[in-house]
Amino acid sequence: MSDLLRRKVGVVACSGEEIAEGSVTRLAALRVLGYLRPDDTVTICLPLFLAGGEGDRQFARVYPTIAVDGCEKRCAARAAERYSGKPAASVVVDEIVAQAGIHGVAGRRQLNAAGQQAVKATAERIALLVDEILGNAGDHHTAALETPAPDEGLQAEGETTCSCGSGIPVQNVLIGGEMVTFIALPLIMQQFRAAAKVPDANTARELLDTARIYTAVPDGADEAYASALLRVYTAFCEGQEATA
Amino acid sequence: MSEPTQCVLIVPCSGIGKPFGTVSREAAYEVVEDLRPNQTHLVALSRLVMGDVEARTAVATCPAITLDGCKLACATKMVRECGGSVMRGFAVLDVYRRHRDLKPHGIARLNDGGLKLAHALATEVTAVVDSLVAPSCPAEIKGNSHV
Amino acid sequence: MMSIFIETTVDKFTFKVATDRAYTPEGLWVSATGNQVRVGLTDYLQQRSGDVAFVEVKPEGTAVAAGDELATLETIKVNTSLVSPVSGRVAQVNPALEDTPELINSDPYGEGWLAVISVADWAADQARLLTAEQYFKQMKQQAEEDTKKP
Numbered sequence: 001m002s003d004l005l006r007r008k009v010g011v012v013a014c015s016g017e018e019i020a021e022g023s024v025t026r027l028a029a030l031r032v033l034g035y036l037r038p039d040d041t042v043t044i045c046l047p048l049f050l051a052g053g054e055g056d057r058q059f060a061r062v063y064p065t066i067a068v069d070g071c072e073k074r075c076a077a078r079a080a081e082r083y084s085g086k087p088a089a090s091v092v093v094d095e096i097v098a099q100a101g102i103h104g105v106a107g108r109r110q111l112n113a114a115g116q117q118a119v120k121a122t123a124e125r126i127a128l129l130v131d132e133i134l135g136n137a138g139d140h141h142t143a144a145l146e147t148p149a150p151d152e153g154l155q156a157e158g159e160t161t162c163s164c165g166s167g168i169p170v171q172n173v174l175i176g177g178e179m180v181t182f183i184a185l186p187l188i189m190q191q192f193r194a195a196a197k198v199p200d201a202n203t204a205r206e207l208l209d210t211a212r213i214y215t216a217v218p219d220g221a222d223e224a225y226a227s228a229l230l231r232v233y234t235a236f237c238e239g240q241e242a243t244a
Numbered sequence: 245m246s247e248p249t250q251c252v253l254i255v256p257c258s259g260i261g262k263p264f265g266t267v268s269r270e271a272a273y274e275v276v277e278d279l280r281p282n283q284t285h286l287v288a289l290s291r292l293v294m295g296d297v298e299a300r301t302a303v304a305t306c307p308a309i310t311l312d313g314c315k316l317a318c319a320t321k322m323v324r325e326c327g328g329s330v331m332r333g334f335a336v337l338d339v340y341r342r343h344r345d346l347k348p349h350g351i352a353r354l355n356d357g358g359l360k361l362a363h364a365l366a367t368e369v370t371a372v373v374d375s376l377v378a379p380s381c382p383a384e385i386k387g388n389s390h391v
Numbered sequence: 392m393m394s395i396f397i398e399t400t401v402d403k404f405t406f407k408v409a410t411d412r413a414y415t416p417e418g419l420w421v422s423a424t425g426n427q428v429r430v431g432l433t434d435y436l437q438q439r440s441g442d443v444a445f446v447e448v449k450p451e452g453t454a455v456a457a458g459d460e461l462a463t464l465e466t467i468k469v470n471t472s473l474v475s476p477v478s479g480r481v482a483q484v485n486p487a488l489e490d491t492p493e494l495i496n497s498d499p500y501g502e503g504w505l506a507v508i509s510v511a512d513w514a515a516d517q518a519r520l521l522t523a524e525q526y527f528k529q530m531k532q533q534a535e536e537d538t539k540k541p
Contacts, residue, residue, distance in 0.1 A: 008402060015258040016288040017269055026260050027352055033260075042402050043260050047289045047318035059403035075290035082294075109273040262441070264467050314467065315442050315493060337442055337467060337493075344445070 009037075009130045010044040010056075010065040012087070014076040020108045020115055021070030021093040027111070028093075028122035029068055036127040040134060046076055049083040060084030062184055064133050066091065066126055085183065086216040089129040096122050175221075175228040182215045185229075189236045199237055204230035251285055252331070252373045253306045255323055257313035258289040263348040263358055264336040265313030270354060270362035271336075271369060272311055279370045283377040292322045303328035307376055309369055312336065332372045339365045394500055397527050401534040406435040409500045413517060414526035415476045420500065421520060423513055428477055430461070431504040432495055435530045439537070441468035443492040448484045448506050455481060455508065457516060462505055464495075476520060479510040 013029035016022025033041050044065060048056045060080060067077035067087040077090040097105055097114075100121040104114045111119065171185040188210050197203045207229040208222060217225050256272035259265030276286045285306070291299035303326045310319035310333045320333040340346065340361060348358030394409040408414075412422040418436030422429045437443070448462040455461055461475035484506050487494055494503035510516055521529065 010403075013260060014288075014290045015260065016290050017256055017258065017272065018286055018288045018291075022288060022290070026258075030260055030351060044403070045259060045318070047258050047293055047322055048316065049293060055400075055403035055405060058400075073291070073294070073296065075294040075296075079290070079293050109270070109277065262467055264442075315496060337444055340444055340467075 007040075007134075008042050008059075008063050009040055009088070009133050010042050010060050010063050011068060011126060012044040012046055012060070012065055012076045012080050013068040014070050014074075015046060016070045016075065017108065019070055020106050020111060021097075021118070023070075023108050023111055024093045024105065024115055024118045024122055025068045025070050025076070027119045028126060031119060031123035032126045032130070036123055037130045040130050044080070046079055049079050057084055064088035066129050066133070068122065068126060069093065081216070088133050091122065091125055091129070093118060093122055096125055171232070173228050173232050176224050180215070180225075180228075182211055182229075185211060185215075185232070189233055192233065193237060193240055199230055199234040201230070203233065207233055250283075250377065251306050252280075252283060252377050253287050253302055253308040253323075253328075254284050254311070254369065255287050255289065255292075255303075255308050255319045256311040257319050257336075259313045259318075261351070262313060263351055263354060264340070266351050266354055267336045267348050267358055267362045267365065268311035268313045268319075268334075270359065271365035274362060274366040275369050275373065279366060280373050280377070283373055289319060289322055292326050295326075300326050307331040309372055310334065311365065311369070331376055332369075334365060334369060336361070336365060339368065397523065399527070399531045399534070401531070401537075404438060404534070406433075406438065406530060406534060407500075408433065408435075408523050408527045408530065410523045412500075413476075413520035413522065415474075415520060416526075416529060417474065418530070419473060419476050419505075421476045421516075423510075423517070426510050426513055427482060427507055428479075428510055428513065428516075429504050429507050430476060432464075432473070432499050433526070433530070434499050435534060437496050437499045437503070440464060440471060441466040443495045446488050446492045446495060446505070448488070449481050451481050451484055453481045455479065457519065461508075473505070475508065477508055477510045477516040478512070479508045481506055482509045483507040 011029045011032060013025040014022055015026040029043060033043050042059060044056050044060050061084045065080050065087045067080050067090040069076045069092045071094060072092065074092065077087055080087045097118050102114050102117045102121065105118050106112050107115050170181050170183050172179050172181050188207065192203065192207065204226040208226040211229060254272045254276055257265045257268040272286055276284045285302065287299050287302060292303065303323055308323045308328050308330055310323055310330050312319050312333065312335050317333065320330050323330050343361055343364050346357040346361035346364065348361050349355040350358060354362065394411050396407040396409055398405055398407045409420065412420045414420050414433065418433045420431050420433055443464060443466050445465040446462060449455060455475040456478045457475055459475050460472050462473040464471040464473060485504050487502060497503065
């Protein structure tokens with residue numbers, strides 16, 4: 001994955017105040033953010049998606065997110081998908097509790113012992129997912145996102161910046177007669193190019209895997225998307241060679 | 245003067261990173277569980293964000309008191325976004341300004357000052373509830389607790 | 392006059408620096424008109440500090456030397472002592488902060504100013520301060536370091 005884009009993961013907890021599992025999500029997220037993976041994670045405030053937290057929205061549009069939900073309503077996952085992009089991963093406390101054999105989670109105001117166990121189990125699951133997403137287990141580096149200036153050397157056709165106002169470059173790609181906007185694709189291609197990845201089928205698959213973290217890929221569309229990404233990346237590489 | 249309502253919704257902050265958010269939730273729980281369990285009902289912000297029908301219906305039909313942990317005032321904004329009436333929006337920071345000796349610390353577990361600040365807020369909220377509410381919350385609203 | 396800002400985004404936070412004034416490394420801005428300078432918090436310092444609960448500025452008439460405490464700030468996160476960037480006498484304290492200290496958060500470079508100080512030797516004070524560009528560079532580095540702290 002692009003170094004520029006894999007530095008942080010946003011954690012979106014449902015925080016549902018009505019149930020104990022909601023408190024579990026909040027405390028598990030806090031444990032990850034403050035203790036388990038402080039260098040690799042940022043909290044994304046769920047209500048701020050609607051209440052004007054533009055920084056949270058922009059972050060979640062560009063960086064991968066993990067949604068942490070207390071119940072099957074999956075408010076965090078759905079909100080993240082609706083207001084930014086499909087989460088890179090999604091966990092539900094109910095499922096983790098069942099898998100861990102924890103019984104009797106209770107106490108939305110003050111979690112009982114089972115609730116505390118659930119917090120630890122959920123936090124550990126989130127931390128593992130962070131490592132998986134970043135591909136850097138044991139290598140927790142951090143850095144800031146430098147908003148690229150509009151004219152910073154990305155020459156691919158169809159490139160623009162994200163409508164969220166973040167300055168993050170996006171690229172429109174025609175797939176099956178429809179224009180699809182890929183968030184951060186110019187940056188991804190730039191990183192692939194820097195890594196000397198040649199435009200071939202393997203690279204197409206890698207491009208797809210990286211791109212889907214930031215842009216939803218519909219079920220059953222992998223082949224068409226990979227093919228389109230390969231076409232665009234080939235043109236990008238040719239353009240780079242021509243200007244070299 | 246308007247007719248007294250039957251139930252008041254309490255909508256606290258969902259913030260994770262600061263003790264003031266925890267104070268808002270502790271105060272909300274104190275009101276709905278201890279002080280006015282029959283006249284109030286807690287609504288989770290996440291349900292409003294996602295447009296949950298039950299939560300939105302409750303907000304549309306019952307007056308709400310919001311408890312915000314920071315200046316972004318998500319709880320107040322969300323209730324209004326859902327077409328609800330915020331009868332009173334409390335900011336924990338304002339309450340703290342009235343009780344400077346009660347500095348809250350601890351996000352997962354509030355210190356004594358934080359708990360006392362939450363109690364002070366809960367007391368203020370309860371006074372507003374009492375000014376708004378009829379003797380008991382109707383069963384159909386109470387039955388709308390989270391499933 | 393409208394200020395022009397340079398800004399950087401670190402994680403989900405965007406920090407602005409006004410280009411029309413000088414700065415201290417600690418995050419106060421200084422804007423001079425003749426021998427009077429207006430002082431306030433930078434956007435970075437106010438965001439890093441959090442919502443302001445109380446601010447207490449030394450009263451009008453107080454003599455301050457550069458480095459002396461000018462004000463104390465209590466926010467939802469920290470208690471901070473703010474030191475004077477210049478030497479002189481406090482000529483005016485922002486009266487709006489008494490009832491609405493949150494102006495420091497909502498308009499740090501404008502309505503949220505702290506105080507006006509009559510300076511004795513502005514040229515000497517100015518020589519110790521950072522330009523906007525220098526402060527921006529330092530602030531950006533600090534903000535990036537902050538992201539590594541739990």
